[in-house]
Every structure is written in C-alpha cells, then in structure tokens.
Amino acid sequence: xxxxxxxxxxxxxxxxxxxxxxxxxxxxxxxxxxxxxxxxxxxxxxxxxxxxxxxxxxxxxxxxxxxxxxxxxxxxxxxxxxxxxxxxxxxxxxxxxxxxxxxxxxxxxxxxxxxxxxxxxxxxxxxxxxxxxxxxxxxxxxxxxxxxxxxxxxxxxxxxxxxxxxxxxxxxxxxxxxxxxxxxxxxxxxxxxxxxxxxxxxxxxxxxxxxxxxxxxxxxxxxxxxxxxxxxxxxxxxxxxxxxxxxxxxxxxxxxxxxxxxxxxxxxxxxxxxxxxxxxxxxxxxxxxxxxxxxxxxxxxxxxxxxxxxxx
Numbered sequence: 001x002x003x004x005x006x007x008x009x010x011x012x013x014x015x016x017x018x019x020x021x022x023x024x025x026x027x028x029x030x031x032x033x034x035x036x037x038x039x040x041x042x043x044x045x046x047x048x049x050x051x052x053x054x055x056x057x058x059x060x061x062x063x064x065x066x067x068x069x070x071x072x073x074x075x076x077x078x079x080x081x082x083x084x085x086x087x088x089x090x091x092x093x094x095x096x097x098x099x100x101x102x103x104x105x106x107x108x109x110x111x112x113x114x115x116x117x118x119x120x121x122x123x124x125x126x127x128x129x130x131x132x133x134x135x136x137x138x139x140x141x142x143x144x145x146x147x148x149x150x151x152x153x154x155x156x157x158x159x160x161x162x163x164x165x166x167x168x169x170x171x172x173x174x175x176x177x178x179x180x181x182x183x184x185x186x187x188x189x190x191x192x193x194x195x196x197x198x199x200x201x202x203x204x205x206x207x208x209x210x211x212x213x214x215x216x217x218x219x220x221x222x223x224x225x226x227x228x229x230x231x232x233x234x235x236x237x238x239x240x241x242x243x244x245x246x247x248x249x250x251x252x253x254x255x256x257x258x259x260x261x262x263x264x265x266x267x268x269x270x271x272x273x274x275x276x277x278x279x280x281x282x283x284x285x286x287x288x289x290x291x292x293x294x295x296x297x298x299x300x301x302x303x304x305x306x307x308x309x310x311x312x
Contacts, residue, residue, distance in 0.1 A: 004252065005295065006071050007271050008108040013053070013191055014074065015119055015254060016064040018082060018104040023245040025059040026089055026099065028238045029141030033092060037142045038156020040084045042183025048077040051188050056126045057142040059236060060245075063123045065109075067191060070294050078104050088159070093238050105250050110264065114256035116192040117208070124148075124205075125212045132228050134220070135213050140230040147187055148205045151198075154185040271295070 008014055020026045027033070037057055045052060050073060053065040068074035086099035109119050127139030136145050146152040163179040189201050196204065220226065252268065255261040274292040281289035282298065291297040 003103075005272060005275060006075075006106055007268050007295075008068075008071065008106070010070045010294065011067055011191075013065065013067050013109040013111075013116055013119070015107045015109055015123075016066065016074075016078065016104050017061060017107075017250070018078075019061040019101045021098050021101050023060045023101075023241050025236050025238050025240055025242070026093060026095060027057055027062065027141070028059045028236050029057075029139075029233060030092075033089065034142050035157045036088045036092070036159070037085065038154055038185060039158040039181075039183055040081055040088065040156070042154070042156050042185045043084075043158045043181075044077050044080045045185055046183060047080065048073055050074070050077040052185060053188055053190050054120055054123050054144045054148065055142070056123055056139070056144065058126055058130075059141070059233065059238075060242065062142075063126065065119060065123060065190075067188070071106075071296070072294075074106060075296075078106075087161075095239070107250060107252070107254055108264070109254040110256065110260040111191065112256040112260055113192045115254055115260070116190050118256065119254055120190060121208050121212065124208055125215075128212055128216050131219070131225065132233055133230060134216050134227045136209060138230055140233055144187060145205075145209065147185075149202055149209065151202075154187070155182055156185070157181070158183050 027037075041052070041055070044050060049069075051067045051069075053067065055064045056062065066074070068077070082100055082104060090096055090099055109115050124136055124145060126136070127133050127141070127143065128136045133139050136143060137149075139145075144154065147154045157177070158181045159177075160179040160181065164174065167174050167179070189196065193201055193204060216227075253261055253264040255264065271292050275295055278289040278291040279298060289297075
C-alpha cells in the first residue's frame with residue numbers, strides 16, 4: 001500500500017511523531033542524552049526556523065507540535081533532527097543498526113480551539129498517562145513543561161562531529177566538549193492561544209497540567225498502583241523493548257468536529273486528484289506537468305541509453 005501524500009496548508013499546526021525500531025528504549029533518559037536532544041532541536045530551529053510549540057521525548061518515541069511554513073521546511077528540519085538523533089544516540093549506546101522504525105508521521109491539526117488544546121493536553125500528559133510518574137513535571141527526560149509553565153530556558157549542546165573528525169585526522173588532542181555549541185529552543189504559543197498574554201498562556205497551561213494530574217490520581221486510586229518512578233525509567237535497558245506497544249493506525253487529521261474532518265478530507269481529495277493527474281502526465285513524458293503547490297513531485301525515471309553491444 002503506498003504511503004499517503006503529506007498535505008497541510010502553510011502555517012497549520014502539525015503533530016509529528018517518530019518511533020524507534022521495534023519500540024526499543026533507545027531514547028531512555030539520561031543527563032547527557034537530554035543535552036544532546038535539546039542541542040539537536042535547537043540547531044535545527046536555528047538552521048530552518050521551524051516554529052515549535054511543544055515537545056516531549058519518551059524512551060521509544062517522541063511528539064513534536066509545530067507550525068511549519070510549508071512541507072519543505074518540515075521535511076528539511078525533520079531530516080536533520082532524526083538523522084542526527086539516530087547517529088548521536090547510536091553512538092551513546094553503541095547501536096549501529098537502523099534506528100527509527102519508519103519515517104516520521106506528520107498529522108495536521110485543525111484550527112479548532114478544542115482540537116489544538118486536546119493535542120497539547122495529550123502531549124503534556126506523556127510520562128504521566130503511562131504510569132511512570134504522578135505528574136508530568138517528574139518525567140526525567142526531555143519535556144517542555146517547565147519552559148511552558150515557568151519560562152525555564154530550553155538549552156542543549158550540539159557536538160560538531162565534523163570538527164572532531166578533522167582534529168583526530170590531524171592527530172590533535174581535544175576534550176569531549178571542545179567542539180560543542182550551546183543552542184536554545186524558542187517555544188511559540190499555540191495558534192489558537194496567540195492572543196493570550198504570557199501570564200494568561202501559563203495559566204492555561206497550568207489548567208491543563210492540573211487536569212492531567214487529577215486524572216493520574218484517579219487512575220492510582222482505581223488501580224491501587226503507584227507510579228513506577230523516574231529512577232525506574234533511568235534504569236531501563238536501552239536495548240530492550242516494552243512488553244506491549246501501540247499499533248493503532250494514525251488518523252489523517254486531528255479534528256474536534258465532523259464538519260472539520262470532512263472539510264479536510266475534501267481538500268485532500270482535490271489535492272490528491274491534482275497530484276495524480278500531474279504524475280500521469282509526467283509518466284507519459286511530459287516534463288511540463290504542474291504539480292499542486294506544497295507537494296513533492298516524484299523523481300524522474302531512470303534515463304536509459306542505448307544498450308551497448310557486449311559481444312564486440
């Protein structure tokens with residue numbers, strides 16, 4: 001079955017999700033790994049200008065809420081983020097195989113207030129809803145909650161492996177951080193809450209966190225099970241896999257109403273039809289085929305020349 005075309009309008013809110021190979025716990029939190037993840041995100045934002053609203057990194061996947069200017073910006077930023085995380089985390093654990101289970105998923109979120117708030121609530125609840133911690137603020141890995149609620153700076157370290165390689169080639173000695181740079185990450189308010197002041201925005205985030213914590217307390221009372229705790233998370237073997245993994249299909253759109261969902265489906269149908277018409281023209285040899293805006297046209301076919309006579 002072919003992969004669906006990525007489709008969203010410029011500036012739309014998009015939820016990005018990426019999972020590790022076989023759900024392995026390769027992103028298990030540690031102080032160094034947290035520095036690396038934030039450094040990669042910060043450098044990606046500096047290079048590509050991606051507007052980020054929130055993110056959280058669990059042991060085997062991560063979520064990112066962002067508003068790309070177009071699909072090309074998102075593709076370039078995600079290529080940078082995922083490729084560098086795969087190399088850096090693989091280096092950290094001595095893991096040299098394929099790192100991510102598949103390419104990242106980018107699901108648009110409608111402009112509805114309820115839809116955007118629900119996706120932010122879902123993201124912030126990670127670490128808590130799985131039963132690891134009682135409050136999202138106790139998650140030991142990379143989480144944006146302190147930055148959103150208290151304005152804590154988000155800073156990480158980018159290690160320039162190219163300069164390290166050149167130094168080794170020249171036989172120079174250097175420390176682990178001699179070729180490192182500190183990058184900061186800027187978080188923007190959700191599109192639906194752009195009109196709020198900084199104080200109002202933090203108050204809205206605090207309300208979401210209170211709802212998440214109340215739900216966690218109810219689950220603890222119903223199940224009579226205490227959270228596993230941050231230390232349990234840190235002790236996990238990064239090469240192990242969880243006993244159960246989520247395999248439900250991802251939706252095409254996050255919407256709060258049926259009308260918004262149907263409107264997106266119709267817009268996607270028109271986009272897909274235009275893309276297919278242009279693809280058919282290109283396959284027939286017409287290189288002037290015009291593809292719809294904000295799409296990735298397929299590459300041209302292999303240019304086969306005359307078959308050489310090998311008998312001579």
